[in-house]
Amino acid sequence: MKRFFAIVLCLLMVTALFACKTQETEQPAEQPVEQSAEQPAEQPAEQPAEQPADQPAEPAAEGLDIKVGFICLHDENSTYDLNFINAAKAACATLGIPEGNYIIKTNIPEGKECYETAADMADSGCKIIFADSFGHEDFMIQAAKEFPDVQFCHSTGTKAHTENLPNYHNAFAAIYEGRYLAGIAAGMKLKEMLDEGKITEDQLKIGYVGAFTYAEVVSGYTSFFLGVKSIVPTVTMEVTFTGSWYDETAEKEGAVKLINNGCVLISQHADSMGAPSACESAGVPNVSYNGSTISVGPNTYIVSSRINWEPYYEYAIKAAAAGEAIPADWTGTIETGSVQLFELNDAVAAKDTQAAIDAAMAALKAGTLHVFDTSTFTKDGATLTSYLADVDTDPAFTPDTEVISDGYFHESEFRSAPYFDIQIDGITLLNMAF
Amino acid sequence: MKSKSRFILPFGIHIAKRDGIPSWKRWLIRAAAILIALLLCAIITIVITKLNPADVLKSMINGTFGSARKAWKTVYYVVILLGISLAVTPAFKMRFWNIGAEGQVLIGAFAAAACMFYAGRMPFFNDPGVSMQVKNLIVIPCMVIAAIAAGALWGFLPAFFKSRWNTNETLFTLMMNYVAIQLVKFMIAYREFPKLYQWSSNGTSVGTINAGFQSVGIGTFQKIGEQSGTQYVYPIVCIGLLTLLIFLYLKYSKHGYEIAVVGESERTASYAGIKVNRVIVRTMILSGALCGLVGFLIVAAEGTVSSDVVDGRGYTAVMVSWMSQFNPFGMIFSSLLLVFMQFGAKEVVMPDGVSLDKNFANMLMAIILFFIIGCEFFITYKLQVSRHKKREE
Numbered sequence: 001m002k003r004f005f006a007i008v009l010c011l012l013m014v015t016a017l018f019a020c021k022t023q024e025t026e027q028p029a030e031q032p033v034e035q036s037a038e039q040p041a042e043q044p045a046e047q048p049a050e051q052p053a054d055q056p057a058e059p060a061a062e063g064l065d066i067k068v069g070f071i072c073l074h075d076e077n078s079t080y081d082l083n084f085i086n087a088a089k090a091a092c093a094t095l096g097i098p099e100g101n102y103i104i105k106t107n108i109p110e111g112k113e114c115y116e117t118a119a120d121m122a123d124s125g126c127k128i129i130f131a132d133s134f135g136h137e138d139f140m141i142q143a144a145k146e147f148p149d150v151q152f153c154h155s156t157g158t159k160a161h162t163e164n165l166p167n168y169h170n171a172f173a174a175i176y177e178g179r180y181l182a183g184i185a186a187g188m189k190l191k192e193m194l195d196e197g198k199i200t201e202d203q204l205k206i207g208y209v210g211a212f213t214y215a216e217v218v219s220g221y222t223s224f225f226l227g228v229k230s231i232v233p234t235v236t237m238e239v240t241f242t243g244s245w246y247d248e249t250a251e252k253e254g255a256v257k258l259i260n261n262g263c264v265l266i267s268q269h270a271d272s273m274g275a276p277s278a279c280e281s282a283g284v285p286n287v288s289y290n291g292s293t294i295s296v297g298p299n300t301y302i303v304s305s306r307i308n309w310e311p312y313y314e315y316a317i318k319a320a321a322a323g324e325a326i327p328a329d330w331t332g333t334i335e336t337g338s339v340q341l342f343e344l345n346d347a348v349a350a351k352d353t354q355a356a357i358d359a360a361m362a363a364l365k366a367g368t369l370h371v372f373d374t375s376t377f378t379k380d381g382a383t384l385t386s387y388l389a390d391v392d393t394d395p396a397f398t399p400d401t402e403v404i405s406d407g408y409f410h411e412s413e414f415r416s417a418p419y420f421d422i423q424i425d426g427i428t429l430l431n432m433a434f
Numbered sequence: 435m436k437s438k439s440r441f442i443l444p445f446g447i448h449i450a451k452r453d454g455i456p457s458w459k460r461w462l463i464r465a466a467a468i469l470i471a472l473l474l475c476a477i478i479t480i481v482i483t484k485l486n487p488a489d490v491l492k493s494m495i496n497g498t499f500g501s502a503r504k505a506w507k508t509v510y511y512v513v514i515l516l517g518i519s520l521a522v523t524p525a526f527k528m529r530f531w532n533i534g535a536e537g538q539v540l541i542g543a544f545a546a547a548a549c550m551f552y553a554g555r556m557p558f559f560n561d562p563g564v565s566m567q568v569k570n571l572i573v574i575p576c577m578v579i580a581a582i583a584a585g586a587l588w589g590f591l592p593a594f595f596k597s598r599w600n601t602n603e604t605l606f607t608l609m610m611n612y613v614a615i616q617l618v619k620f621m622i623a624y625r626e627f628p629k630l631y632q633w634s635s636n637g638t639s640v641g642t643i644n645a646g647f648q649s650v651g652i653g654t655f656q657k658i659g660e661q662s663g664t665q666y667v668y669p670i671v672c673i674g675l676l677t678l679l680i681f682l683y684l685k686y687s688k689h690g691y692e693i694a695v696v697g698e699s700e701r702t703a704s705y706a707g708i709k710v711n712r713v714i715v716r717t718m719i720l721s722g723a724l725c726g727l728v729g730f731l732i733v734a735a736e737g738t739v740s741s742d743v744v745d746g747r748g749y750t751a752v753m754v755s756w757m758s759q760f761n762p763f764g765m766i767f768s769s770l771l772l773v774f775m776q777f778g779a780k781e782v783v784m785p786d787g788v789s790l791d792k793n794f795a796n797m798l799m800a801i802i803l804f805f806i807i808g809c810e811f812f813i814t815y816k817l818q819v820s821r822h823k824k825r826e827e
Contacts, residue, residue, distance in 0.1 A: 103783055107791040111740050123501040146662060
């Protein structure tokens with residue numbers, strides 16, 4: 001037995017030695033490869049001029065001398081978080097913030113861990129901290145109260161304008177404008193299908209797969225619908241909800257259900273590839289969100305709208321570095337580059353789609369066109385002249401602010417997050433469970 | 435005779451039960467296990483992040499003790515894990531498989547939070563003329579009592595059913611966890627923002643309860659001066675005392691002795707005149723009550739409750755208790771090691787700016803637990819190379 005014990009101990013030592021050795025040999029072998037292969041390939045591409053000037057002289061004027069933290073709900077596997085992570089990296093690269101001066105923390109749940117992560121970041125010297133998920137808000141506010149010298153920026157939140165904290169800010173984008181433009185692309189496609197005789201006038205019905213019945217989604221599908229309607233006025237829409245931001249099966253099933261109901265075009269507001277892939281296998285055109293889904297739908301994908309967070313990140317980081325105030329609510333627009341419509345798939349989209357989008361975009365920019373123009377839609381058969389929206393968050397969801405004036409619904413003006421939650425005529429909700 | 439108990443593996447290796455093992459050897463095996471586990475953790479971390487080991491260690495230390503606030507927080511997390519481990523120890527020493535600490539802590543936390551929540555709605559507590567100290571003097575004892583009672587109830591039920599109808603305590607305590615989690619989820623959804631609850635992806639959290647009261651709120655531990663993290667001093671002192679008390683209770687009290695005897699053999703205990711069922715119920719009430727107390731400490735320190743406030747520590751604590759051989763002082767070290775790995779790993783930033791996350795920290799923790807629990811096998815059994823086989827060759 002003693003002998004055996006000795007053998008075991010010897011084995012342990014040998015494995016330990018081995019482990020140390022491989023570790024040592026691995027280190028030098030791998031690091032240069034890493035450095036030579038990745039570093040030059042990546043960095044010059046992103047910050048060509050800054051890098052050489054920045055590295056020798058440390059406090060150079062080019063790179064911003066500020067530490068930044070980013071808090072994400074999930075990791076790169078979620079298209080939603082990936083959109084934020086890419087924007088964070090791009091913003092830091094553009095501003096010349098060196099590696100090690102920005103931290104991205106992923107998989108931070110919407111609980112006290114969010115506060116602790118934010119507080120840890122503040123302790124590590126971060127001067128501005130971003131969080132990406134709605135449920136992070138209360139915990140960001142808690143951290144903001146504790147660290148008055150640090151700026152806390154929360155995307156998609158609703159409370160900054162009522163909290164009155166000088167260092168706590170919300171941000172969103174006027175994505176309804178992007179949806180409207182995407183709707184125009186969809187309308188052009190429908191018109192083409194009509195003209196080619198593929199569908200008849202009474203088949204003009206489209207489908208939409210939504211996540212929840214909240215203002216963000218309602219605002220999204222309504223603006224999309226109005227965009228379609230601006231091209232084909234007799235269109236109707238059916239909406240189904242999945243009750244989750246990411247549920248591939250439910251989104252796929254939702255799309256299939258809509259297609260079986262006779263919808264001839266599908267769009268969605270949920271984060272998986274479920275709806276686009278259902279459309280591809282049924283051969284039904286699809287308008288996407290958050291990013292291009294052309295990889296799963298080369299024959300059906302038309303266009304995608306998304307929020308680009310990079311302009312906000314750059315703006316807020318610059319402001320924090322300069323000690324300038326950041327507004328409580330920041331709404332990105334087409335102008336700031338925050339609302340993007342990209343990768344129009346010419347193989348599927350109708351002719352002249354780009355021209356129609358450009359015209360509408362110019363009108364939106366000029367302020368001559370409003371997405372929620374009250375003359376373009378009705379509720380219960382009547383045109384709206386007044387509407388109280390729930391802009392200031394409270395547990396009872398009390399409507400508090402008049403948002404219709406000058407003939408249109410003022411979305412994302414009283415706060416950055418959407419609050420359009422009117423069920424307009426022409427849209428049928430198949431389920432309201434969520 | 436002996437060959438019967440042997441289990442034969444390939445290469446002529448046999449597994450045989452040890453007759454007994456000197457304690458120095460036992461500790462040597464455990465030390466070796468921890469060493470190998472740490473080494474494996476280091477290798478995995480370095481291979482994945484491609485960072486230099488010294489930097490990784492530096493980040494880990496910075497993540498745990500990098501600032502006064504972080505150090506307070508680390509110690510706080512250590513004592514909470516330690517507290518739950520202490521709470522489950524009497525039951526496990528009795529060989530009562532109580533894996534319900536998760537639910538017992540949560541229900542205690544929930545009861546404490548409910549006191550806090552309702553106090554915040556009473557006019558008396560909203561009266562600015564009454565000082566915060568007086569308010570807390572009323573609310574905090576209520577929270578303690580409610581939490582202990584709730585935890586004790588959660589511990590009592592499975593023990594009662596076990597002693598009466600000999601139900602399976604493992605399944606029963608496990609089920610009680612789910613009851614507690616769902617109950618808390620439901621109450622949060624019901625009381626707070628029913629609509630927002632669904633919007634948030636996991637739907638388990640509420641904002642800080644009574645956050646409007648002065649800096650933190652009634653029922654929560656206050657910071658000492660301005661230093662952030664000092665509110666954790668109360669749980670730290672509390673669990674420190676508890677460690678000592680549990681040590682004395684298990685080692686020197688009559689109850690402690692009875693627990694040990696029941697744990698060794700229920701039959702021996704009943705022949706010796708110990709009322710086994712009574713010991714089981716009594717010990718489980720104690721276990722549950724202590725879990726409830728820890729739940730109170732969590733809520734009072736953090737000012738909020740959510741269904742994942744215990745965050746799996748009810749299960750980790752079982753491991754901590756086992757790997758420390760039910761020694762309360764050993765648990766201090768085990769808890770520290772686990773919390774250090776957990777917090778430290780999250781501070782390691784990879785070259786692209788993304789830091790390692792909770793999943794990675796859990797992986798490291800799993801490696802350590804696997805080795806430490808696994809090494810108990812080598813303490814109970816030994817491997818032998820067959821001589822017959824050798825001769826044949």
